[in-house]
Amino acid sequence: LFWQLHEHGFSYSIISLFALSASITYCLAIATYRLFFSPLAGFPGPWLAAATFGYEFYYDIWPHSFRYMWKIKDLHDHYGPIVRITPLHLHISDPFFFDEIYPSDSRRKRERCAWFCGQSTDTLGSGGISSTFGHDLHRRRRAAVAPLFSKKNVNELQPLVKKKVEKLLGRFAQAQEDGSVINLVDAMSALTMDVISSYCFGKDMRQLEKPEFAAQAVWEMQQGSRVSRWARHMPWFFDAVLSLPPWVLRLLQPEFPEENPWDVMNRKMQYILDHPQEPTEDGNITIIHTIKDSNLPQEERTAHRLTDEAATFLGAGTETTGRVLAVTAYYLLANVELLARLREELETVMPHPNTDVPLPELEKLPFLTGVLYEGLRMANGVAGRMPRVATSENLVYHTHNNMKRELDKTFVIPPGVAVMESIYLLHHKEDLFPNSYEFLPDRWIGNPGLKQHLYAFGKGARACLGSNLAWSELYQTIAILFRRFNLQLHDTLESRDVRIVRDASIAMMTPSSKGIRVKILDQLTSS
Ligand code: HEM
Numbered sequence: 001l002f003w004q005l006h007e008h009g010f011s012y013s014i015i016s017l018f019a020l021s022a023s024i025t026y027c028l029a030i031a032t033y034r035l036f037f038s039p040l041a042g043f044p045g046p047w048l049a050a051a052t053f054g055y056e057f058y059y060d061i062w063p064h065s066f067r068y069m070w071k072i073k074d075l076h077d078h079y080g081p082i083v084r085i086t087p088l089h090l091h092i093s094d095p096f097f098f099d100e101i102y103p104s105d106s107r108r109k110r111e112r113c114a115w116f117c118g119q120s121t122d123t124l125g126s127g128g129i130s131s132t133f134g135h136d137l138h139r140r141r142r143a144a145v146a147p148l149f150s151k152k153n154v155n156e157l158q159p160l161v162k163k164k165v166e167k168l169l170g171r172f173a174q175a176q177e178d179g180s181v182i183n184l185v186d187a188m189s190a191l192t193m194d195v196i197s198s199y200c201f202g203k204d205m206r207q208l209e210k211p212e213f214a215a216q217a218v219w220e221m222q223q224g225s226r227v228s229r230w231a232r233h234m235p236w237f238f239d240a241v242l243s244l245p246p247w248v249l250r251l252l253q254p255e256f257p258e259e260n261p262w263d264v265m266n267r268k269m270q271y272i273l274d275h276p277q278e279p280t281e282d283g284n285i286t287i288i289h290t291i292k293d294s295n296l297p298q299e300e301r302t303a304h305r306l307t308d309e310a311a312t313f314l315g316a317g318t319e320t321t322g323r324v325l326a327v328t329a330y331y332l333l334a335n336v337e338l339l340a341r342l343r344e345e346l347e348t349v350m351p352h353p354n355t356d357v358p359l360p361e362l363e364k365l366p367f368l369t370g371v372l373y374e375g376l377r378m379a380n381g382v383a384g385r386m387p388r389v390a391t392s393e394n395l396v397y398h399t400h401n402n403m404k405r406e407l408d409k410t411f412v413i414p415p416g417v418a419v420m421e422s423i424y425l426l427h428h429k430e431d432l433f434p435n436s437y438e439f440l441p442d443r444w445i446g447n448p449g450l451k452q453h454l455y456a457f458g459k460g461a462r463a464c465l466g467s468n469l470a471w472s473e474l475y476q477t478i479a480i481l482f483r484r485f486n487l488q489l490h491d492t493l494e495s496r497d498v499r500i501v502r503d504a505s506i507a508m509m510t511p512s513s514k515g516i517r518v519k520i521l522d523q524l525t526s527s
Contacts, residue, residue, distance in 0.1 A: 034087040039414045045075060045084035056086050057233055066229065066502035069384050069422055076425075081399050082411055088115055089387060090419045092397065095426050095453055100395055101388050101419055102460030109135040110461065113387040113418035118231030118238060127305040128312030129465065135391065138462065141309075144294040145287050146465065148199075154468040157199065158359050158476070160282050161469075164194045165477050167208045172485055176520035181490050183215065183515040184329055189322030190214040192473060196317035199469070200310055201272060201288045202280025214318065219255055221319050225504040262307060269306040287313055313466075319506060320381030321470045324456075325477050326516045328375030330498050331439035332482065333489045333518065338441065339482065341367055343524075346483045352526045353484040362475040370441035372474045376456035378439055383424040384503040386458060390415050423455045424500060424507075437499075486521040 005015050031051040035041060040050065049055040059068040068085075075083045076093045085091045092101065103110070112133045117126070129145075132138040147153065168191045175182050190207035193214050197205040207214040231238035241249070242260060249256040272278075272288055280286055288306055299305070332339045345367045349357050362368060395413040413419055428436040432453050433443065444450055457464035464470070481487075492498070497516055502508040 038087065039417055040084050040087070040090065043084040043090060043411065044079040044082060049075075049086060050084050051087065053086055053233060060229060061233065066226070066504045066508060069424060069503045072385075072422065073425055080409075082397060088418055089113070089385075090413060090417060091385065092419060092421050093425050093429075094397075094399075094421075095429065095432060095455075097397055098421055098426070098455065098459060100397075101421060102386075102458060102463065104460050106135075106139060106461050108393065109391040110388040111135050111391055112138075113389055116232060116385070116387045116418065118228055118233075118235050127308030129309065130312050130316060130462075131308075140296065141300070142461075142465065144291055144296055148285065148287055148290060149465050149468055151468050154472050155359055157284065157469070158472060160198060160284055161195055161472055161476050162356075162480075163282070164191050164198075164204070164208065165480050167191075167194070168477070169480065169484060171208060171213075172481075172520050173523070176485075176522065179519070181517050181519055183213070183517050184326035185319075185323055185515050186213040186215040186218055188325035188329075188477070189218050189318050191477065192321040192325075193217055193314065193318040195469070195473060196313055196466075198280075198282050198286075199284060200286060200313045200317075201268060202278075202282070202284070202286040203268075204281060214322070216255070216257070218319055218322070220257070220261060221315055222504070222506055222508070223253070223256075224315070225506040229504050262311070265310055266303055266307045269303040269310060272306070273303055316464070317466050317469065321473050323507065324375050324379040324381050324470070324474060327379035327498060328371060328474070328478060329481070329487070329518070330489070330492065330494075330516045331375065331378065332371065332478075333487055334494070335439065338371070338439070342371060342478075342482055346479055350479070350483045353524050357479065359472055359475060362479050363471075365479075366445050367441060368475065368479060370444040372471075372478065373444040373451070373454055374439055374441045375474070375478075376454060377427045377433065379456075380424045380427060380500055380507050381456060382458070382464075382505065383422065383500055383507045384505055385420045385422050387418040387420040388462075389418045395419060421455075422503075423458070424503065426453070426455045483524065485523055487518045488521050490517040490519045492516050492518075 005018075006012065010018075034051050035047060043050075046055070056068055058064065059071045060066055064071075072083065072085055072091050073093075075085065076091075081094045082090060082092050101110075112131065114133060117131055117133075126132075129138065129141050132141055168187060171187070172182065190210065190213035193207045194204040197203065205217075207217060210216075227238055227241055242262060246256060246258055246260055250258075269288065273292065276289075276292070280289075288310055291306060291309060292301055294301070332342060345365050349355070349361050349365065390413070392415050394415065397411045397413060399409045399411075427433065430436055432450070457467040457470070491514070496510050497513045499509065500507040501510055
């Protein structure tokens, strides 16, 4: 058009002026629609956030990186419990509305938000359970593997988890001898990655054997999360970055692995499809073999789909639990009295440091349980927004009476609108958790009503599928580690290395953080 107009005698400056005014008119028309005619017009919030996605970009991408959650908190303080945070999204900060957004009743259909996942195309990973948009497809995919994560099945997996915990502690004993420093996030993530990879496809990824534990895998996951934030604003970005040859990516980021991780995983999945009879390393049933042999249609059982699913399970089951373990260990080591109380309780069921305790016995210990609840609350394995789109019902929100400005107002959220809460903001609600930035396991003890306000695993039909496995890892690792070893924090600061200051789905610490680091002092003997 540009050249044609020029051939018809229009000068370049006139054409450019015309193009500029057309673009401005287009943007103004869109902003006007968003502000006055969209189904979200009239919901409280800053007009700029309602008019343009640039508002989120400014806080989450550039110049502030991954800080929108804290801005959203400020917006709630100003506008009340419901805020329009983008042209398409409502954010609610009210624990008593959580079950409405995330219901368990599968007849109340909820879908994911395509824009939020950065998935307007067949993005890498979009075949995994957690990224599946549609309610019905999600249900079918989840049903195929859900029985593997029942409490009963996870209890049967206890020996597998215990075996990996013992391997981790073998490395700790070695570190005691050579006096080396251990980064707990990497070490715990190595444990959880070896567990989930064993459970996922029957071969453990041997992160516990690596000198730096799972440092590389954690880095890759963090980078993936960051890139996926960009992909919200530019949906082609994630695929475009990963389709570059690894050597180009290594020029940009020297830590990038020599081979694209998706290709490696795809080969593993193809191998499983080609060798159906091969036994698994630990003799356990696996998630991928279960999907492969399920009655899902053939297109749901291709190597590509299995790759997406395996990546989902590895991503969901590694850093989340690894960070909770590391953060819990940090607070125990930073509070000698809490650690002494924990050890005293552990000695009642583990008179010898090597006593084998069945998982259900550990689950009965009130203080250990309080410690783990508090660890989950403080660590926020998944911290940020989790949008849901109700497909066919209005969600009716009555503002909660004790909130500041919007007293007794009712909002009707129409079907098709993405609405969400953020776990981190709920876990720091002072009326539920007084002194919320302090690690206080006692708040959970003798207070059964509070447990409904642990949001760490989400809720409803898309809540964490691996929560039973996570609990098993948390109970066993913390109990065995602290019954057996004396550790000491090494150059670790709560403000720098433990507190979440940025959220890219994966919680992030300050850029100068070197991780939660410890030295192993000695091993404990019988009481
Ligand atoms: C303490 C550790 C963990 C935390 C805090 C955690 C948290 C969560 C949360 C909040 C969600 C919901 C996300 C959303 O709605 O957008 C989720 C989903 C999920 N988690 Fe976990 N998780 C943990 C460990 C695990 C483990 C060990 C596995 C291993 C299998 C796992 C597998 C999954 C899967 C597959 C989903 C998607 C479920 C679905 O969409 O139906 N998680 N997790």
